[in-house]
Amino acid sequence: xxxxxxxxxxxxxxxxxxxxxxxxxxxxxxxxxxxxxxxxxxxxxxxxxxxxxxxxxxxxxxxxxxxxxxxxxxxxxxxxxxxxxxxxxxxxxxxxxxxxxxxxxxxxxxxxxxxxxxxxxxxxxxxxxxxxxxxxxxxxxxxxxxxxxxxxxxxxxxxxxxxxxxxxxxxxxxxxxxxxxxxxxxxxxxxxxxxxxxxxxxxxxxxxxxxxxxxxxxxxxxxxxxxxxxxxxxxxxxxxxxxxxxxxxxxxxxxxxxxxxxxxxxxxxxxxxxxxxxxxxxxxxxxxxxxxxxxxxxxxxxxxxxxxxxxxxxxxxxxxxxxxxxxxxxxxxxxxxxxxxxxxxxxxxxxxxxxxxxxxxxxxxxxxxxxxxxxxxxxxxxxxxxxxxxxxxxxxxxxxxxxxxxxxxxxxxxxxxxxxxxxxxxxxxxxxxxxxxxxxxxxxxxxxxxxxxxxxxxxxxxxxxxxxxxxxxxx
Ligand code: HEM
Numbered sequence: 001x002x003x004x005x006x007x008x009x010x011x012x013x014x015x016x017x018x019x020x021x022x023x024x025x026x027x028x029x030x031x032x033x034x035x036x037x038x039x040x041x042x043x044x045x046x047x048x049x050x051x052x053x054x055x056x057x058x059x060x061x062x063x064x065x066x067x068x069x070x071x072x073x074x075x076x077x078x079x080x081x082x083x084x085x086x087x088x089x090x091x092x093x094x095x096x097x098x099x100x101x102x103x104x105x106x107x108x109x110x111x112x113x114x115x116x117x118x119x120x121x122x123x124x125x126x127x128x129x130x131x132x133x134x135x136x137x138x139x140x141x142x143x144x145x146x147x148x149x150x151x152x153x154x155x156x157x158x159x160x161x162x163x164x165x166x167x168x169x170x171x172x173x174x175x176x177x178x179x180x181x182x183x184x185x186x187x188x189x190x191x192x193x194x195x196x197x198x199x200x201x202x203x204x205x206x207x208x209x210x211x212x213x214x215x216x217x218x219x220x221x222x223x224x225x226x227x228x229x230x231x232x233x234x235x236x237x238x239x240x241x242x243x244x245x246x247x248x249x250x251x252x253x254x255x256x257x258x259x260x261x262x263x264x265x266x267x268x269x270x271x272x273x274x275x276x277x278x279x280x281x282x283x284x285x286x287x288x289x290x291x292x293x294x295x296x297x298x299x300x301x302x303x304x305x306x307x308x309x310x311x312x313x314x315x316x317x318x319x320x321x322x323x324x325x326x327x328x329x330x331x332x333x334x335x336x337x338x339x340x341x342x343x344x345x346x347x348x349x350x351x352x353x354x355x356x357x358x359x360x361x362x363x364x365x366x367x368x369x370x371x372x373x374x375x376x377x378x379x380x381x382x383x384x385x386x387x388x389x390x391x392x393x394x395x396x397x398x399x400x401x402x403x404x405x406x407x408x409x410x411x412x413x414x415x416x417x418x419x420x421x422x423x424x425x426x427x428x429x430x431x432x433x434x435x436x437x438x439x440x441x442x443x444x445x446x447x448x449x450x451x452x453x454x455x456x457x458x459x460x461x462x463x464x465x466x467x468x469x470x471x472x473x474x475x
Contacts, residue, residue, distance in 0.1 A: 034370040037088055038073040039080065048081020053089075059307070059350050059453035060395055062383050066091070070383065076369055083112055083357070087376040088369075091383030093390065093411045095366055099358055099379045100417035104128065109420060110359035110376065114219035118211070118230050119295060122288035124423070135289055138279050139423040142271050148426055151269055152190065156434045159186045162196060163435075164442050167469050172448035174464030179305040180298070183431065184208065187297045191271045191290050192244050204240055207233045212299060216458050237294075238287050241272075245286065248276055293424075300352050301428045303459045307350035308342060308436055310453065310465055311397040313445055341399035343432045347414035349397055351382035352459060356416060381413040382455075443469040 043049045049065065057063035062070070066089075069077050075092040082089070090096055099107050108128050116126045124135045143152070163182045167173065184205050185196035194201045214230015221228050271293065275286045355378045364371040371377060386394045390411050391401065401407045415422035422428070448466040453459050 034365045034368050036372070037076045037078045037369045039078050040069050040073065043079065043081055046081075048084075049079040050081070050083055053079075053082055054457050056454050056456050059455050059459050060386070062091075062380070062386055063455065066380065066383055075383070076367070078375075082378070083376065085376045086372075087378060088360075088371050089378050089380060091380050091387070092367070093384045093387070096379035096381065096384060096413060097410065097417060098366065099377055100356075100413070100420070103358075103419045106360070106362050106364055107358040107377065108361055109357070111357045112219075114217060114227060115215055117219055117221075118215050118227075118234055119292050120234075120284075120288035122285045123292035123295075124289065125292055125296065134279075134281075135285075136423055138275060138281070138289065139293060141278070142274050143424055143427050145426065148430055152427060153430060153434070155189060156186060156431050157438075159189070159196060160435045160438050164438055167443070169471055170468055172466045172468050175309045175445075175467045176302075176306040176461045176465040179302040179309070181205070182435065183298045183302040183305065184294075186431065187294050189270070191294060192241065193270045193272075194244075200240070204237060207236045207240075208294070208298070211237060212295075212458070215295070216456070234291070237291060241287055241290050242283075244272060245276070245283065248272060296422075297424045297427065299458070301424075301431050303352045303453070304343070304346055304350065304428065304432055305435055306461060306465050307352070307453055307459075308346040308432060309439070309445070309467065310447075310451075310461070311346055311349065312342070312436075312440070313447060313467070315397050315399075340429075340433075341402040342436060343429055344402050344412060344414070345397055345399040346432075348385045348391070348412060349395070350453060350459070351385055351414070351455070353414065353416070354382040354455060354457065355380040379413075381416075384411055384413065387411075442471060444472055445469045 040049060042052075044051065052065040053063075055063060055065060061067070069089070070091055076088065076090050076095060078086065078088050080086050090099070103109065109125070109132075111125055116123070119125055122131070122135070124132060124139065127135060159182060163178055167178070181196075185194075185201060188194040188201050188204065189196065194204070211230050211233035213226045214228075214233070217226035217230065219227050221231065271290060272286070275281055275289060279286075281289065358377050358379065360371055360373050360375045360377055363373045384390065388394050391407065415425040415428075445467045448468045449463055451461045451463040451465050453461050453465075
């Protein structure tokens with residue numbers, strides 16, 4: 001008995017060390033053991049939560065599925081079936097940034113099959129790795145700052161005035177339709193030198209509307225479905241682009257003679273001319289590049305413009321201010337346009353691109369959660385943009401918030417981020433700023449009937465955003 005006590009006393013000095021060892025081991029173990037994010041319950045057989053997530057909702061909200069899931073589980077949660085795959089949904093600004101910044105390392109762009117099938121296998125939205133970088137470089141060069149300033153700015157201004165001068169006073173018309181025409185015509189001009197009033201451009205635009213509907217539909221390829229119709233429209237659109245391409249190649253010799261004679265060719269300045277003369281892309285690659293730029297550059301900017309028209313009419317103070325600033329300016333200065341706050345606020349509140357699709361390449365541990373390799377992750381920008389802890393009164397259209405130091409740009413991801421940051425963001429800002437500048441200097445406007453933008457998930461004003469304009473004269 002006394003020898004047992006003796007042995008215990010011998011151990012006594014090392015007992016604290018032993019306890020410390022256990023404590024450190026426990027803490028180290030706790031640091032690496034992470035659990036999956038909380039799971040949302042329910043969901044339908046086969047489709048899981050996909051329809052609930054995509055259910056139409058006002059563009060200035062996150063929708064019922066998201067708001068319920070956020071309230072119940074917090075900003076990071078999982079669904080065992082979203083778009084057909086186990087998915088982590090993130091409304092966490094930090095995680096969203098982390099995902100975008102680690103593109104190609106821990107995460108990879110991964111859009112549903114329907115998008116790849118329609119936009120084509122060489123589309124920039126689908127490509128990854130070196131081929132993506134090559135296509136991206138071509139697009140960025142085409143929309144470089146120098147080209148924006150020298151070529152695209154005058155073109156944007158010309159198209160803007162063409163549209164605004166065609167607007168009837170005091171008669172209702174669809175502002176959404178006008179915004180779509182404006183951005184489509186601008187892209188058709190920049191991509192293939194197609195004029196805004198040509199029958200061929202209008203025909204292409206109509207094909208494009210059918211095409212668009214298929215991009216967001218289920219990939220069911222049998223007669224009558226939206227997907228099937230969109231694939232037909234894709235072929236029709238590609239036929240037009242291909243024809244343009246062949247005409248260019250045939251005219252190549254003539255162009256060379258003209259260039260030798262010092263004559264400038266307008267077609268040299270468009271993306272088709274650029275891709276033919278400055279890249280080694282194959283015909284199929286050029287076709288998909290042009291088609292995807294037409295897609296990426298048209299739908300987004302037109303909806304942003306329609307949203308700005310909508311928000312500004314409900315906030316005359318912002319319109320007045322844009323007008324005042326417009327009057328003070330002799331010329332529109334690229335990159336320093338005063339409409340900046342209006343544009344950022346429109347994109348924050350309206351959320352033209354609400355979320356993006358990514359695949360997880362390696363297990364990632366974030367804030368105590370494990371995000372498993374092979375799963376999908378959806379960074380939901382809309383949920384961050386409408387988060388009351390990041391933006392005061394987040395549902396209010398308040399362009400002035402962008403002047404406050406409290407509104408940090410790092411939570412604003414309307415153009416995405418990282419290596420896939422929108423290649424056309426500068427062009428988009430230019431289009432919006434120039435159009436809004438001339439709009440507020442030319443007109444006051446009201447809604448001819450109540451309307452609001454919905455996410456279907458693509459954005460749309462169900463009644464077309466019908467407005468009536470009244471011209472204002474200023475000297
Ligand atoms: C307000 C208008 C616009 C918004 C809100 C917008 C938003 C975005 C977003 C969020 C992405 C990232 C997608 C992802 O990470 O998966 C993106 C990519 C892209 N955007 Fe835009 N965009 C706009 C206008 C434009 C315009 C005018 C063009 C070109 C003419 C354009 C061309 C592209 C391209 C090519 C990509 C793919 C970039 C890449 O994968 O490297 N966008 N855009």
